[in-house]
Amino acid sequence: MSDIFRTLIVPVTTAPFARDIAAALGGPGGAYMWQTPLAPSVDGPATHYVSSGWIPPAWQVMVPTQTWAQDADGSWTLVESTPGDPAAVIAGCAAAGLTVDPLALADLYAVADVTAQEPWAAFARLGLVMVQPEIDT
């Protein structure tokens, strides 16, 4: 199967947990996910982290996903969602040596924003922008 495109956004507080799961399920690259900080303003502080790109299709069934539609007035409506497969995630992590608390995973699923939207569209929907590190010296 071909890779799928997803924009995955998680709150800062859940990012380490999400990285641990991704590393267990997807190998060492998973630990590098959710490193780009987002916030209501470019000055931060970060409230969320984003990963966006083409990922293995197995993610499609394991993580919850949402589909949003934008009305003429610009407001967003959730038109479809999938629950993900927490049992598969817990089993996969266990096989990799990571014990996952089902309640913690449920909490992560509840706050994770996972869509096929371009990242900039997802940021706008959530009222977030990328935190811009300054390099002026």
Next chain:
Amino acid sequence: MPRGVVGGLSRASVVEALVMPPAAAASERLQSLAARVREDVTYPGVADIARRLFGAGELGGVWDARRLNTLWQDAAGTIPVTAPGDPVGRWDSLVRGLSVATPDDARRPLWQTDGTAAWLNFDGVDDVLWTQTAVDFSGTTDALFGVACRREKLGVQVVLFQGSTIAGTNTLGLFSQAGSTPPFRTPAIGFFAGSPSFVEVTPERQETVLSLLITGRVSRPNGWARLQRNGTDDTPITMGAAQPTYASGILSIGARVFGTTTPDFSGLSAHQGRIHGVILRMAPSSAAEQELVDQTLRRWANWSQVPTP
């Protein structure tokens, strides 16, 4: 890449409709590109680059997005890039065996071609390729570098980087834009902790979409740098006191990855847009060699004239 895609439309369907050509057209583009690469046996071909810039064992790398035999969908280099839209998980240098890669699939840029030029399209969010082990430039004091790219957003964006921190004294940095507020500084290279600590070319370029052919030479012992943007010389830069050598660390393309052995993404500043090619040579270099880099990148990007925004 299209923006503003709303829920209900999968990205794949949008890409297929708006970006990806029909299979026959894609095949035609690939054949056209391959023919163009085959023509590249004359000046300034890669053999010429290898001989003139790296013939004496100079460190560095040459990355040409037109060459499919250097592009892989996975970091391990087992799945070749074969078609427009394929994600790039590893990009091999044509010299010195230096590869940049990402084991994080979501960070892969996408390969694209129009039949004459080719490029990696970075998303400006998290896409970046980096050497998976440290590259040791600690014995070098001079650098010659160039990149052909197209910036597609405003804000700090890094196209080539090696350094342990933003302001590390050994930092090698090349920016497609170096300021997040006007007056923007485009492009720029970083010396950091020197005098001046930061060097720029042509400030106040505020176009969101900007094609850039950036080349530069840096000589730390002699305290100077020479930068060009789109073939135009900048005022020679005096760095003041002699600078230290470059360092050993992770080298990244498309964004800034800190670190000597473990990647640190805290200062990513990802480039959004195209990167056609990158040339990096860690050795004292002449104006003629900088011109060779300019002409080579110009050919790779199919810019017969100076690119304009």
